[in-house]
Amino acid sequence: MTDITMIEAAARRLQGHIRRTPLLGAPQLDQIAGRRLLIKAECLQHTGSFKARGGWSAVSALSPELRARGVIGYSSGNHAQGLARAAAEQGAPCVIIMPSDAPALKIANTRALGAEVVLYDRANESREAIGEALSKERGLTLIRPYDDPQVAAGQGTTGLEIAAQAAEAGITRAEVLVPCGGGGLTAGVALALQAKAPEMRVHPAEPEGFDDTARSLASGRIERNDRLSGSLCDAIMTPEPGAVTFPINRLLCGPGLVVTDAQVLRAMALAFLHLKLVIEPGGAVALAAALFHGDKLEGDTVIAVASGGNVEPAVFADALKTLAG
Amino acid sequence: MTDITMIEAAARRLQGHIRRTPLLGAPQLDQIAGRRLLIKAECLQHTGSFKARGGWSAVSALSPELRARGVIGYSSGNHAQGLARAAAEQGAPCVIIMPSDAPALKIANTRALGAEVVLYDRANESREAIGEALSKERGLTLIRPYDDPQVAAGQGTTGLEIAAQAAEAGITRAEVLVPCGGGGLTAGVALALQAKAPEMRVHPAEPEGFDDTARSLASGRIERNDRLSGSLCDAIMTPEPGAVTFPINRLLCGPGLVVTDAQVLRAMALAFLHLKLVIEPGGAVALAAALFHGDKLEGDTVIAVASGGNVEPAVFADALKTLAG
Structure with a gap:
C-alpha cells in the first residue's frame, strides 16, 4: 500500500x-x-x-534485473507516453499494447519515445491475453496505470x-x-x-x-x-x-x-x-x-x-x- | 544606460x-x-x-513621491498590461493611452488591471500631445515600452x-x-x-x-x-x-x-x-x-x-x- x-x-x-x-x-x-x-x-x-511521474517511479523501483528485462503497459494515452519515456531513459525495454484504432498521433508519439507498440483488435482480441503471453515470453513486468x-x-x-x-x-x-x-x-x-x-x-x-x-x-x-x-x-x-x-x-x-x-x-x-x-x-x-x-x-x-x-x-x-x- | x-x-x-x-x-x-x-x-x-518585468522594474525604481503621483504609458498591448499591473500592486495611479480602435479585449484587460484607459482617435489626435497634457496636469511619469x-x-x-x-x-x-x-x-x-x-x-x-x-x-x-x-x-x-x-x-x-x-x-x-x-x-x-x-x-x-x-x-x-x- x-x-x-x-x-x-x-x-x-x-x-x-x-x-x-x-x-x-x-x-x-x-x-x-x-x-x-x-x-x-x-x-x-x-x-x-x-503520468511521467508514475511511470518513472515504477520503472526506477524495479530491481536492476527486472528493469533490464523490461516493462509492459496497456494504454492508448498518457500512461503509455509516461511509461515509455521512463523506460527509455532508464534503459528498460518497453512494450505498449494499444488498440489498432487508437489515434495515429498517440501511436506515433509512443513509438517516438522508444516503445515497441503492439496493436490489437479491440473487437476480437484480448489485450490481457496478448500482454500475458508477451510478459511470460520476455519476462516483462506489467506496470498498471493506477492500481x-x-x-x-x-x-x-x-x-x-x-x-x-x-x-x-x-x-x-x-x-x-x-x-x-x-x-x-x-x-x-x-x-x-x-x-x-x-x-x-x-x-x-x-x-x-x-x-x-x-x-x-x-x-x-x-x-x-x-x-x-x-x-x-x-x-x-x-x-x-x-x-x-x-x-x-x-x-x-x-x-x-x-x-x-x-x-x-x-x-x-x-x-x-x-x-x-x-x-x-x-x-x-x-x-x-x-x-x-x-x-x-x-x-x-x-x-x-x-x-x-x-x-x-x-x-x-x-x-x-x-x-x- | x-x-x-x-x-x-x-x-x-x-x-x-x-x-x-x-x-x-x-x-x-x-x-x-x-x-x-x-x-x-x-x-x-x-x-x-x-513586459510585466520591465513595468515592475520601472515603477519600483521611481522615488516614492513620483510613484505616488503615478505613471503613464502609450500601448495597445503587452506593455499596457505589464505597466498597469506593476502600478496597481505598488499603489501608483496609472493612465494608459490607447487607440479607440484597439481590440475591446485589450482595453478590458488593461482596465481590469486597474489602469485608467484614455482612448484617442488615431486619425485625428496625437497620443503624445494627450499624454504630455495629462503628465503635466497630474505629474505623471512617462514609462516608455523599451527606450x-x-x-x-x-x-x-x-x-x-x-x-x-x-x-x-x-x-x-x-x-x-x-x-x-x-x-x-x-x-x-x-x-x-x-x-x-x-x-x-x-x-x-x-x-x-x-x-x-x-x-x-x-x-x-x-x-x-x-x-x-x-x-x-x-x-x-x-x-x-x-x-x-x-x-x-x-x-x-x-x-x-x-x-x-x-x-x-x-x-x-x-x-x-x-x-x-x-x-x-x-x-x-x-x-x-x-x-x-x-x-x-x-x-x-x-x-x-x-x-x-x-x-x-x-x-x-x-x-x-x-x-x-
Whole structure:
C-alpha cells in the first residue's frame, strides 16, 4: 500500500528527471472562482501529463534485473507516453499494447519515445491475453496505470510539490481539486497532503457520466459507471475506482465534484486566455469544478491540478469557440 | 544606460513579484531543430508576457513621491498590461493611452488591471500631445515600452534566469534567440548573458517586413521599416530600433534572424502540441527561427525566448489548422 514514505522515496528517484511544474494563477480566474485559485500545471510535465511521474517511479523501483528485462503497459494515452519515456531513459525495454484504432498521433508519439507498440483488435482480441503471453515470453513486468503502489507513489510527488509551493506562497489551508480516473493521482496527492499540509482537503473531480469515484465515496463502496465511452474527457474514463486507490481515497478525500463537457471546454478556453496553458479535457475537470462549482467548496483558496495537455487540435479549437462573441 | 548592475538591482526589486518562468523542451522539437532546443516560457509570466518585468522594474525604481503621483504609458498591448499591473500592486495611479480602435479585449484587460484607459482617435489626435497634457496636469511619469533604461533592466532579468537555469541543466554555451521589437528584451538579455554566461550569443528574431534590427545590425546604423502594419506579429511591429537599446544590441548581438508569418503559425502549433504552451505570434518568432532557420545557427544548443502568449482565439485557431492532415 502506498504511503508517505514511498512517496518521499519516489520523489528522490524522480529528482532531476521530472519537472517541478509551476503553480500558476490569474486575477481574472480568481474573480470567476470567487476566491483565490491556483493551478498546478502538470500539463507542462514531460510527455504532457503527470503520468511521467508514475511511470518513472515504477520503472526506477524495479530491481536492476527486472528493469533490464523490461516493462509492459496497456494504454492508448498518457500512461503509455509516461511509461515509455521512463523506460527509455532508464534503459528498460518497453512494450505498449494499444488498440489498432487508437489515434495515429498517440501511436506515433509512443513509438517516438522508444516503445515497441503492439496493436490489437479491440473487437476480437484480448489485450490481457496478448500482454500475458508477451510478459511470460520476455519476462516483462506489467506496470498498471493506477492500481500499482509505486505508480501512485510517483503521482503523489505532485502533492509534495503542491504543499511546498503553497507554503512558499503563504498558504496552508486550501481545497485541492484533482482530476480523477482510476484514482492514482488523487490517492497520491491525498497521502502527500495528509503528511505535509494537513489543513488541505482533496476532492476528486470527474466528468458527468463517469463519476464513479464521487458515487463510490458517497456510498462507501466501489460503484461502476454505466458507460465505457462517450465523454470528452478520454483520459479519465475508467470503469470504476481502483482496488489499490479507493481504500486510500475513501479515507482521505471527498466529496467528489462532477462537471459537464461544456464546463470543461469553457475551463480550457479560460486557461488559454488567462494562463497560456494548453489543458486537455480530462485534465481540465478540476479547474472546471473550481470555476463553476465554487458553491460546493469552502474557504478562500482552491488549488486545481491541471493534470495533462494532450488534446487533439480539433477539440482545442472547439474550446476556443466558447470565447467567440 | 542599462548595465548588469542595474539588471541585478532590478532582479532584487522583482523578487516575489515576478515569476521565474520555466525553461522547457521536448524531444520532438529537438528533432525538428536538429539540436537541443530549450524554450524560456515568458508567456507564463504575469499578464502573459515579459513586459510585466520591465513595468515592475520601472515603477519600483521611481522615488516614492513620483510613484505616488503615478505613471503613464502609450500601448495597445503587452506593455499596457505589464505597466498597469506593476502600478496597481505598488499603489501608483496609472493612465494608459490607447487607440479607440484597439481590440475591446485589450482595453478590458488593461482596465481590469486597474489602469485608467484614455482612448484617442488615431486619425485625428496625437497620443503624445494627450499624454504630455495629462503628465503635466497630474505629474505623471512617462514609462516608455523599451527606450527606458529601467525597463530594459527589468527585461534583462529574463537573461539572468536563462543563465542560471541553463547552468542548472549543465549548459554554458548556446545561441539565444530573442523576439525583437524595439529591442528592450534583446538588450536586457544580451547584457545579462555577457556578464553571467559569456559563451552564449544573442540573436534577435523578427518577422518578415519588420526586420529593422536585423538590417540595422548588418549596416551598423538605425534602419527603419517601410511599413507600420501588416504582420501577424502585432506585439513587435516597431518602426525602428530604439535609441537606448540599439547601441547595446549593436555591440553584443547578431546577426538577426527573420521568419515568415507561416513559420510563426507553425511554431505556435508545435508549441501547442509538444510544450502545451500558448504563444502569441510576436512571441513565437524566436522559436520559429530555432525550428526553421537552424542552418544559420551554430553549436548543439539553442535557447528561444517565448516572450508572450496574448493571442486572439481566432489567430490561435489558424495556427492549429497547420496541424490538420
